[in-house]
Amino acid sequence: MTSEISRRTMLRGLGAAAIVAPTAAWLSGCSSAEKPPAANAGGTGGATGSATDLLAKGKEQGYLRVGIANEPPYTKVTADGTVTGCEPDVFRAVVKRLGIPDIQGIITPYNGMIPGLKANRWDAITAGLFMKQSRCAEVLYSEPVIVSTESFGVEKGNPAGITSVQDVKDNPDLKIIVLPGGFEEGILQEAGVPDKQLVRINDNRSGVEAVLAGRADAFFLPTLSLRALAEDEKGLEVTPPVEDAPKTGSGAAFRQSDKSFLDIYNEELAKFKKTDEFGKILTKWGFDPAAVKGVTAKELCQNEG
Numbered sequence: 001m002t003s004e005i006s007r008r009t010m011l012r013g014l015g016a017a018a019i020v021a022p023t024a025a026w027l028s029g030c031s032s033a034e035k036p037p038a039a040n041a042g043g044t045g046g047a048t049g050s051a052t053d054l055l056a057k058g059k060e061q062g063y064l065r066v067g068i069a070n071e072p073p074y075t076k077v078t079a080d081g082t083v084t085g086c087e088p089d090v091f092r093a094v095v096k097r098l099g100i101p102d103i104q105g106i107i108t109p110y111n112g113m114i115p116g117l118k119a120n121r122w123d124a125i126t127a128g129l130f131m132k133q134s135r136c137a138e139v140l141y142s143e144p145v146i147v148s149t150e151s152f153g154v155e156k157g158n159p160a161g162i163t164s165v166q167d168v169k170d171n172p173d174l175k176i177i178v179l180p181g182g183f184e185e186g187i188l189q190e191a192g193v194p195d196k197q198l199v200r201i202n203d204n205r206s207g208v209e210a211v212l213a214g215r216a217d218a219f220f221l222p223t224l225s226l227r228a229l230a231e232d233e234k235g236l237e238v239t240p241p242v243e244d245a246p247k248t249g250s251g252a253a254f255r256q257s258d259k260s261f262l263d264i265y266n267e268e269l270a271k272f273k274k275t276d277e278f279g280k281i282l283t284k285w286g287f288d289p290a291a292v293k294g295v296t297a298k299e300l301c302q303n304e305g
């Protein structure tokens, strides 16, 4: 992946000094750019995939690194470099309860999150990476934090009348923007939508611009992400949630070698979900805390694709 190769070159060329690269803006929970840890820093873990005591590593270095996308409200990086958004805020709160003071965020596209986790570029994914069979086969998901919905971002008036996945299947002339390797791309592929109808754009704002410029008929993305984009793009209309899309749910994702940490994390997450703070975080970002009640990672990992 070009951006990943350039990033790796950047890191090798500049060593740990590489702070900002197109896909690797090193950011912290504090409001200042932090020097990135040396590659494979801390503990005995690393690209070798050897068992790493993530809890000891997080306590020792004072943070865990998280892969994020910067797609509000799931993940957001503020102007002063603070990593926030629903998933990072919940993750930070839970690891703090485990004695790990903070998190550091690394921005990367969705299709780079699992490869980066496996390469030990971050310790967890807290991006709203929705659970489905292929992802659940590669990483260990915590129990879900968010259950949300998908929509189409369209020109005002929705001229092509796109409200469902079936509408896209029924009209082979429709062009739908998706993020490369994103959950929505997978929904359309699983539904049998031919590749010629998919327009892959890696940047959300560029996706909106393409719809408004008439280069595509819709942008397929989570409902709340499109609503956040529509706040700055008055010409964008967000359809009601797509009823024939699968249930989207996400939580933190870990390496398979970090099973011991997953168990500790899940135990603390279950306690945290019973606190007012959990509901306040989800509500602050526009999510319904009740939507995740009774939903399990096992159930969400049945999503096809």
Ligand code: 6CS
Residues within 6 Å of the ligand: 071, 074, 110, 127, 128, 129, 130, 131, 179, 181, 182, 183, 184, 185, 221, 222, 225
């Ligand atoms: O899980 C995914 O791939 C999707 N998740 C979010 C929060 N946004 C778009 C992305 O395709």
